Amino acid sequence: MPDAHGSLSEKKSVPTKTILIVEDDASVGQFLELAVSQETAHTPLLAATSEHALEVALHAKPDLFILDYYLDHHTTGIDLYDQLHAQPELAAVPAIILTASLEKHQPEIDQRQLVGMAKPLELDNLLLCIEQLLSILAMHPQLPPSSFSSGLCAETEREYSA
Amino acid sequence: MSETAAGKHFAEEPSAFFQDIIARKPTNEQLQFQAIILENVSESIIVTDLQGYIIYWNEGATALFGYSAQEMLGNTPAILYPPMETHQLQPDLEQIREGNDYSSEWKGRRKDGTAVWLDIKTTLLRSSEGAAIGYIGVSKDITARKQIEEQLRQSRDQLNIILQHIADGITVQDTSGALVYANDAGAKLSGFASAQEMLAFDVETLRVHYLERFEMKDEFGLPVSFSDLPAMKALQGQRYAEALVNYIDRHTGRSLWSVVKASPIFDETGQVQFAVNIFSDLTERMELEQRKDEFIGMASHELKTPITSLKGFAQLLKRKLEKQGLPESVAMLNKMEIQLTRLTHLVTDLLDVSKIRAGKLDYAEETIDIDAFVHDIADTLQQISTTHTITIQGASHIHIVGDSDRLGQVFTNLISNAVKYSPQANQVDISLAVSQNMVTVSVRDYGIGIPKEHQQKIFDRFYRVSEVHDQTFPGLGMGLYISSEIVKRHGGRLWVESTKGNGATFFISLPIA
Numbered sequence: 292m293p294d295a296h297g298s299l300s301e302k303k304s305v306p307t308k309t310i311l312i313v314e315d316d317a318s319v320g321q322f323l324e325l326a327v328s329q330e331t332a333h334t335p336l337l338a339a340t341s342e343h344a345l346e347v348a349l350h351a352k353p354d355l356f357i358l359d360y361y362l363d364h365h366t367t368g369i370d371l372y373d374q375l376h377a378q379p380e381l382a383a384v385p386a387i388i389l390t391a392s393l394e395k396h397q398p399e400i401d402q403r404q405l406v407g408m409a410k411p412l413e414l415d416n417l418l419l420c421i422e423q424l425l426s427i428l429a430m431h432p433q434l435p436p437s438s439f440s441s442g443l444c445a446e447t448e449r450e451y452s453a
Numbered sequence: 454m455s456e457t458a459a460g461k462h463f464a465e466e467p468s469a470f471f472q473d474i475i476a477r478k479p480t481n482e483q484l485q486f487q488a489i490i491l492e493n494v495s496e497s498i499i500v501t502d503l504q505g506y507i508i509y510w511n512e513g514a515t516a517l518f519g520y521s522a523q524e525m526l527g528n529t530p531a532i533l534y535p536p537m538e539t540h541q542l543q544p545d546l547e548q549i550r551e552g553n554d555y556s557s558e559w560k561g562r563r564k565d566g567t568a569v570w571l572d573i574k575t576t577l578l579r580s581s582e583g584a585a586i587g588y589i590g591v592s593k594d595i596t597a598r599k600q601i602e603e604q605l606r607q608s609r610d611q612l613n614i615i616l617q618h619i620a621d622g623i624t625v626q627d628t629s630g631a632l633v634y635a636n637d638a639g640a641k642l643s644g645f646a647s648a649q650e651m652l653a654f655d656v657e658t659l660r661v662h663y664l665e666r667f668e669m670k671d672e673f674g675l676p677v678s679f680s681d682l683p684a685m686k687a688l689q690g691q692r693y694a695e696a697l698v699n700y701i702d703r704h705t706g707r708s709l710w711s712v713v714k715a716s717p718i719f720d721e722t723g724q725v726q727f728a729v730n731i732f733s734d735l736t737e738r739m740e741l742e743q744r745k746d747e748f749i750g751m752a753s754h755e756l757k758t759p760i761t762s763l764k765g766f767a768q769l770l771k772r773k774l775e776k777q778g779l780p781e782s783v784a785m786l787n788k789m790e791i792q793l794t795r796l797t798h799l800v801t802d803l804l805d806v807s808k809i810r811a812g813k814l815d816y817a818e819e820t821i822d823i824d825a826f827v828h829d830i831a832d833t834l835q836q837i838s839t840t841h842t843i844t845i846q847g848a849s850h851i852h853i854v855g856d857s858d859r860l861g862q863v864f865t866n867l868i869s870n871a872v873k874y875s876p877q878a879n880q881v882d883i884s885l886a887v888s889q890n891m892v893t894v895s896v897r898d899y900g901i902g903i904p905k906e907h908q909q910k911i912f913d914r915f916y917r918v919s920e921v922h923d924q925t926f927p928g929l930g931m932g933l934y935i936s937s938e939i940v941k942r943h944g945g946r947l948w949v950e951s952t953k954g955n956g957a958t959f960f961i962s963l964p965i966a
Binding site: 316318319321322323325326329330391392394395410411412413414415 | 754757758759760761762763764765766768769772773793797804813815
C-alpha cells in the first residue's frame with residue numbers, strides 16, 4: 292500500500308474544486324463524502340439518484356464526478372455519465388466510475404476513457420486519483436475527458452488472494 | 454375310411470395314373486425299390502393329385518404328423534394346417550402348377566394336437582410324358598430351430614425393452630458414423646421424437662441435422678465441434694471418452710445438458726467396429742448448479758458494498774488517529790484493515806469461482822516476458838514475507854501470451870500457498886525451465902506436503918485437505934481451483950508432486966508464444 296498518509300490534504304497546488312459523488316448506498320456515499328471533505332481540499336456534493344445528480348450537476352457545475360456503477364432504476368453510472376456528458380457545460384468533466392465488477396465493466400469505461408476503480412476501494416488510491424485528475428484539469432482546463440487515460444489512476448496491481 | 458371334413462374321394466375314384474400304379478405295384482420290382490427308398494427317407498413326403506387330395510404319404514410323414522398313411526390318403530393337407538380350409542390351398546397349387554416351386558415355413562398341427570414347424574418344398578409332379586399329374590411336398594421338422602429362433606427373438610425383445618426403458622440414452626454407431634441402434638431416451642436427448650425417427654436418418658443427414666439443430670457448448674460456454682464428441686474419439690480407438698455437452702436447440706432455445714460417454718467395440722482383429730454412446734441427462738442438475746453459482750456471484754457482489762463502507766471508514770479513521778498521534782489505535786485499525794482485506798479476497802475468489810462456472814471469466818491476450826514476470830511477483834511477495842526466503846533458479850528467456858493479471862493471480866496463489874503451508878520452513882524455491890513448446894515454472898516448499906490421495910482433488914472446487922491430527926489452515930478451497938482453471942484456459946497444465954512430510958512442488962506449464 293503506498294504511503295500517502297496526510298500528505299495530499301496539505302498540498303495546496305490545486306485550488307478548491309467541487310466533486311459530485313453519486314452513490315445509492317447511503318453508507319458508502321457518506322464515506323466518499325467524508326473522504327473528500329476531510330482528506331482533500333475539495334468540496335463534495337452527494338446525490339443518491341441519477342435524477343438528483345443531474346439537477347445538482349447542472350446547478351453546481353462540478354469539476355469531477357465520482358459515480359457508482361449500479362444506480363437507481365437500472366440506471367448505471369455510465370448511463371448517467373453519458374447524460375451529464377451530453378450537457379455542453381459538463382462535457383469536459385472527468386469521471387471516476389466505482390464498481391464491484393471492474394473487469395466486467397472495464398470495456399464501457401475504457402470506451403469513454405474514464406477511470407474505473409474497484410470496490411472495495413483503497414482510500415489512498417481514491418485520493419491519489421482525485422488529485423491527479425484535478426491537477427491535470429487545472430493545468431489543461433480545456434482538455435476533453437477523453438484525454439484522461441483510463442490507466443491513469445488504476446491500481447497498479449491487482450490484489451491477489453493467498 | 455376317413456372322418457375328416459375334407460372328405461375322401463380317392464378310395465371311390467382314384468385317378469387313372471394311380472389306378473395303374475396300384476394295379477402294377479406287386480409285380481414291379483423297380484417301383485417297389487423306389488417305394489422303399491421313399492419310405493426310408495426321414496423327411497415327410499406327401500403327394501397329392503392335381504386337386505390336392507393326398508395319394509401318397511410316407512413313413513416320414515407319419516413320424517412327423519402322427520397320422521398313418523391310411524388315415525391321410527384321400528384327405529387334403531389342409532388338415533395339417535388348421536384353421537386352413539381345403540379351398541385355401543388352391544391358389545398356392547395353381548402357382549406351383551404354373552411352374553413356380555413353393556418353398557416356405559409353415560406351422561402345422563400333429564394328430565395329437567401339438568404344433569410342429571415345417572420347412573416345406575412343393576413341386577409339380579409330372580409323368581414320364583411330362584404331363585402334370587400332381588404335387589409332391591417334402592417337409593422337414595424345423596420345430597427345434599424355430600424354438601431357438603423364438604427364444605432368441607424373445608431375449609432380443611426383452612433386451613430391447615430393457616434398453617428402451619433405461620433412463621440414459623444409448624446409441625450405437627458404426628465406423629462410418631451411421632447409427633445402428635438408438636433407444637428412445639437417446640433419440641430424445643438428441644432432439645428426436647423417437648428412436649425410429651432418429652434411425653431413419655443416414656449418416657450425413659444426421660450430422661447435418663445435429664449441426665443445424667443444436668448449438669453444442671462445453672461447461673465453460675465454449676463451442677464443441679462434432680469431432681470433439683466422445684463418439685468420434687471412440688471410433689478413433691480411444692478406449693473411453695467422456696464429455697459434458699450443453700445442447701442448445703436452435704429452434705426452441707431449450708438447453709439440454711448431457712454427460713456423453715463413449716467406448717469402442719472391437720472386432721476379433723482388434724479393429725473398431727462400433728462406438729457405444731451413453732447419454733445421461735444432467736439438465737436439472739446443471740440448472741441447479743447454475744442457480745447456485747448465480748447466487749454465489751450475487752451474494753459476493755452484495756457483500757462488497759458493506760465491505761466498501763467498512764474499509765472506507767476504517768481507513769478514514771486511521772488517517773484521523775494518525776493525525777491525532779494515537780499509534781496504538783492506528784495499530785488496531787491496521788489489524789482490522791488486514792482482516793477486511795482478507796474478507797475482500799475471499800469475496801473476490803467466490804466471485805471468480807462463479808464467473809469461471811458461468812464461463813464469464815475474461816482473459817486478455819498480452820505478451821508476457823515470463824522470467825521478468827515471475828521475478829516481479831516473487832519480489833512483491835518477498836516484501837511481505839517475514840518468515841521465508843523466496844529463491845528463483847533458472848531462466849526460460851521466452852515470452853508467452855496470456856492475461857498477466859490472471860497469471861499473476863496463479864503465481865501469487867502458488868507462492869503464497871508455499872509460504873502458508875510450510876510454517877516450520879524458511880524457504881520457497883522457484884525454478885524456470887523450457888521443454889519442447891512449454892515453459893515450466895515450479896514452486897517448491899518444504900512444508901507438510903500433500904498425501905497422494907489428495908493430490909488430484911486439491912484442484913477441485915471447494916476441496917480442502919483435512920486430516921484429523923494436522924494443523925488446520927484457513928481458507929475455502931478456491932485458490933487452486935481458480936488457478937487450475939486459469940492455467941487450463943491458457944492451454945497449460947497445473948499439477949503437484951509431493952510426499953507427505955517432504956514438502957510439495959507445484960508445476961505450471963504454459964505454451965510458448
